[in-house]
Amino acid sequence: MANDNDTAPAEACIFNEQTEVTFAKGDGETKNKFSIVGYSGGVMKNHWYWGNLAIDLDGCKFYKKPLPVLESHCTGCRVGFTTKQTISDNVTVEGEFLANDNAQAMQADMAQGFPMEASLFCPPSVIERVLEGASVKVNGQVLKGPGAVFRKSIIKEVSMCVFGLDKNTKSSALADIENVKFSSLNKEHNIMETEIEITNLEGLAAAYPELCAELSEQVKTEVGTDRDLFAALKEACGDDHELLIQCFSEQKTPDEARQLRIEKLQKEKTQLTEKNKELETKKKPVDPAATEFADSANPPVVEGEGKGDKNEEALKQEFAASADLQEEFGGDVEAYVSFKKADAEGRVRIAHQKT
Numbered sequence: 001m002a003n004d005n006d007t008a009p010a011e012a013c014i015f016n017e018q019t020e021v022t023f024a025k026g027d028g029e030t031k032n033k034f035s036i037v038g039y040s041g042g043v044m045k046n047h048w049y050w051g052n053l054a055i056d057l058d059g060c061k062f063y064k065k066p067l068p069v070l071e072s073h074c075t076g077c078r079v080g081f082t083t084k085q086t087i088s089d090n091v092t093v094e095g096e097f098l099a100n101d102n103a104q105a106m107q108a109d110m111a112q113g114f115p116m117e118a119s120l121f122c123p124p125s126v127i128e129r130v131l132e133g134a135s136v137k138v139n140g141q142v143l144k145g146p147g148a149v150f151r152k153s154i155i156k157e158v159s160m161c162v163f164g165l166d167k168n169t170k171s172s173a174l175a176d177i178e179n180v181k182f183s184s185l186n187k188e189h190n191i192m193e194t195e196i197e198i199t200n201l202e203g204l205a206a207a208y209p210e211l212c213a214e215l216s217e218q219v220k221t222e223v224g225t226d227r228d229l230f231a232a233l234k235e236a237c238g239d240d241h242e243l244l245i246q247c248f249s250e251q252k253t254p255d256e257a258r259q260l261r262i263e264k265l266q267k268e269k270t271q272l273t274e275k276n277k278e279l280e281t282k283k284k285p286v287d288p289a290a291t292e293f294a295d296s297a298n299p300p301v302v303e304g305e306g307k308g309d310k311n312e313e314a315l316k317q318e319f320a321a322s323a324d325l326q327e328e329f330g331g332d333v334e335a336y337v338s339f340k341k342a343d344a345e346g347r348v349r350i351a352h353q354k355t
Contacts, residue, residue: 006127007179012049014073015039016119016163032097032107034069034080036118038158039091041139043147052130052147054138055122059152060087069095071106072161073121079103079160089139091120093158106160116160126152128185151185233257240264279330315340 022035039055047053062085071077080103084094097103110116130136130145138149230248236257237244243264247257315337319325329336 006184007181008049010123010180012047013123013180014119014121015044015047015053015055016117016161032080033094034097035092035094036069036158036160037090037092038118038120038155039122041090041141043138043141043143047147050148052143052145053150054141054143054147055150055153056138057087057089057091059126060091060122060150061154062087063154063156066095067093067155068157069093070157070159071102073119073157073159077102079106082158091155117163119159119161120155121157121159122150122153122155123180124150124153124182126150126183126185237261282328282330312337312341 039057041057042054044053065082065085067082067085068078069080069082071079078098078100080095080097082093082095086092097107106116128136128149128151130143130147130149132146134145135142136149137143143149229251232254233247233252234244236254237247238261240261243257243261246252247260252260316333319329319333319336325336329339
């Protein structure tokens with residue numbers, strides 16, 4: 001919304017950025033040429049009326065072509081006219097001096113080194129006010145309040161002058177213009193920098209209702225999409241919760257999750273098979289010849305060494321009580337009993353040989 005009742009004094013619409021006028025010192029056609037950069041597109045600090053001020057170049061235009069070039073914004077002091085005028089990332093004009101005595105005297109002074117400056121008369125039609133603690137973007141820069149941005153404005157004339165006009169200088173060019181009328185944009189267009197506006201959700205919603213509504217709808221859509229994806233991934237991953245979390249965080253598709261689950265199961269199966277083979281290789285082979293002549297019920301006892309030999313039931317109890325034996329023989333108690341019997345038989349034979 002805009003307020004059509006705002007006004008400002010005409011002097012508040014004259015701007016000077018301490019920009020010098022340049023001109024050609026040659027002869028012939030170039031002798032009377034001049035060039036002016038009227039506005040660079042930056043933020044003018046601490047303007048006596050507006051505070052920090054910037055002119056939005058996208059909304060700025062010239063009143064007409066050619067444009068009059070005056071001395072100190074005085075309509076009775078005509079200096080020249082523009083032959084080229086451009087608004088891009090700055091405001092520039094090129095033009096020619098007139099042949100009148102005033103224009104020629106000014107040109108002569110400048111030729112001797114007098115530092116003449118330039119200023120613009122640029123009344124606005126739409127202004128965006130920037131509050132204390134707020135900021136806005138303009139011409140690729142940030143303007144911090146308090147201040148204003150001329151969102152739409154018209155450059156009506158360019159002047160050469162010793163200094164830019166201030167609030168205490170009244171130009172005869174503005175004698176018949178007391179005030180300039182413009183529309184003012186509401187303050188909610190500004191981006192507040194204060195902590196309460198950033199951290200307080202209620203304050204944010206009140207200041208930017210349309211933005212918050214748009215964000216809310218976007219969040220709802222994203223949450224709904226994530227919920228559906230999670231449900232599909234849960235079905236694809238089955239009881240593998242670790243894989244489910246991984247696939248959801250990486251935003252995998254259900255088909256990708258199924259493939260990852262198959263690969264994981266195949267890998268686990270391969271590892272289990274290799275482990276079983278490893279356990280089989282750890283089992284010690286039993287000598288068939290020793291087993292053939294062994295007494296399964298009462299293993300032979302060697303005199304003086306009988307304490308180390310045990311019957312089958314005792315061997316089984318010993319095996320059940322030892323985790324190391326179970327690991328060594330892969331849990332096969334019969335293999336352990338056979339091994340012990342073979343070992344006992346071997347010791348008997350050694351004892352007989354000695355006797």
